Amino acid sequence: MTERDLERNLTSIHSIAVIVGTMIGAGIFVVTGEAAAIMGPAVPLGFLVGVPVVLATAVVYSVYMSGPLGDHPGGAYMHISRTWNSTLVGYVFIWLKTVAFIGAQAVFATGFGNAMGYWPVFDFLGATEWAIVFLTAFYLIHLVGVDVFGRTQAAMTGLLVAILLLLGLPGLLHVDPGNFSPLFPAEKFGSGFVAPFIAGTSAIFFSYIGFESLAQTAGETENPRETLPKVFTGSVLGVGAIYLLVSVVVIGVLPWQDVAASGTPLTDAAATYFPVGTAGIVAVGSILAYATTANSGYVAPSRILYSLGRDELIPDALTHVNDRFGTPDVGLTITWAISVALVATSTFSYALNVSLGALVLMYLAHSLSAVALPHVNPGLYERSNLQLSPAVLAAVGLFSAAAMAVFAWQTLSFGSIADALDLLAAGRVGDALLANNVLLLAAWLLVGLLLYAGYRARRADELPDRLPVGFLDEE
Structure with a gap:
């Protein structure tokens, strides 16, 4: 059992910076173009629809966080496992999330390395080397204190939001309403409204991913x-407003066909009304977006290991907390080492390709657990300060779960399973896993279950099958 406690040095400002910096990732600089290619000028509606979905999911988290579990890291693992009194149920979803987050760290680092190529002065290192420097710098920041991480995140997030507002607000004066007419063009919606709108909104939802790391x-x-709980709901609304601003300006300034064809839609839009140094400002913004997301990305895997250690699902050595800095140094080192290895070997696709699916499935399971909470674990439910009535909690949770089920169906490539299985039968295992994210997700789940079963088998005489009944008394 982990004995050394983490240190409480994060303030509400740091918490806001964590969730806002995580959500406003590099995706906002390109996802508008990707969504425009799917749903034309209806992109702002897609961002708008995403807000109540994420808000409902955040409310579910807030219910849990306002109770005894709100004092401990672990997030969805703690919430799901304590609802069902089973470490296995919580472990399944948090294992997949950990794989997703470490893969995403490698991708953000690679994006940063590529972005550094904008400035010739930095060409003394290649993209891969810059990516490793990037990962190492944030690893050291986390290692020397959570307060250092918090201050760094607050400074970077503040500057990132300022850049987006600097580029976005003046653009409102240049919006051409004609660019939104027709809002649902026949070339995108001629064969039906539902399919392209869901596909576009699913792509946009990627911009909101990761908020639960708070x-x-x-x-x-x-x-x-x-x-x-306050930071969860307030920050989701604030980020939703920023996303809506950016999407309205980009689509309102440029024809949606130009946005869809552009790899840098925000740069192209801002250059029409803010010509002085636009590309440089956007380049700084994109680097900050990579940085704020990757900086907060170190939090989840290391704290998940810490939580699993408290439940004796992994060796104590993996949950060590530094005596001097009060940080989970071994967990941080593991996250850094795997991320660097994925970057150096260019194998991060094996983790990245499960990211969106893994997180959406976790949100789905988490929301359904909240719906069941008042009925299967009323003792935990009654200790929440944010105690919605069971009916209201069910409505909010089922709304979130239904949306996540739709996103999961849209995200997971069920149609290509047969082709992937053919590749697998031919002995091309790597190609098969990358050809279908359902197969890859299943492979990672199998690895996680084997690790879980193996460790429990080694300690079969010491560990109970379920959480002890009196656990919540320790909370």
Whole structure:
């Protein structure tokens, strides 16, 4: 059992920076163009639809975070496992999330390395080398103190938001309403409204992914039961407003066909009304977006390991907390080492390709657990400060779960399973896994279950099959 506690040095400002910096990732600089290629000028509607979905999911998290579990890291693992009194149920989903986050770290680092090529002065290192420097710098920031991480995240997130507002607000004066007419063009919606709108909204949802990482800071936040629920809901609304602003300006300034064809839609749009140094400003913004997302991305895997250690699902050595800095140094080192290896070997696709599916499935399971909470674990439910009535909680949770089920169906490539299985039968295992994310997800799940079963088998005489009944008394 982990004995050394994490240190509570994060304030509400740091918490806001964590969730906002995580959500406003590099995706916002390109996802508008990708969505325009799917749903034309209806992109702002897609961003708008995403807000209540993410807000409902955030409310579900807030219910859990306002109770006894809000004092501890672990996020969805703690919430799901305590609802069902089973470590296995929580472990399944958090294992897939950990794989997704470490893969995403490698991708953000690679994006940063490529972005550094904008400035010739930095060409003394290649993209891969810059990516490793990037990962190492944030690893060291996390290692020397969660307060250092918090201050760094707050500074970078503040500058990133300022850049987006600097580029976005003036653009409102240049929006051409004609660019939104027709809102649902025949070339995109001629064969039906539902399919392209769901596909576009699913692509846009990627921009909101990762907001739940805030729950992993619960063990290091001052007064988390009061702070984190407020930060969850307020930050989701704030980020939704920024996304709506950017999408309205980009589509309103440029014809949607130009946006769809552009790899840098924000740069192209801003250059029409903010010509001085636009590309450089956007380049700085994109680097900050990579940085804020990757910086907060170190939180989840290391705190998940810490939580699994508390439940004795992994060796204590993996959950070590540094005596001097109060940080989970071994967990951070593991995250850094795997991320660097994925970058150096260019194998991050094996983790990245499950990211969106893994996270959406986790949100789905988490929301359904909240719906069941008042009925299967009323003792935990009644100790939440944000205690919605069972009917209201069910409505919010089922709305979130239904949306996540739609996103999961849209994200997971069920149609290509047969082709992937043919590749697998031919002995081309790597190609098969990359050809179908359902198969890859299943492979990672199998690895996780084998690790879980193996460790429990080694300690069969010591570990119970279920969480002890009195666990919540320790909370």
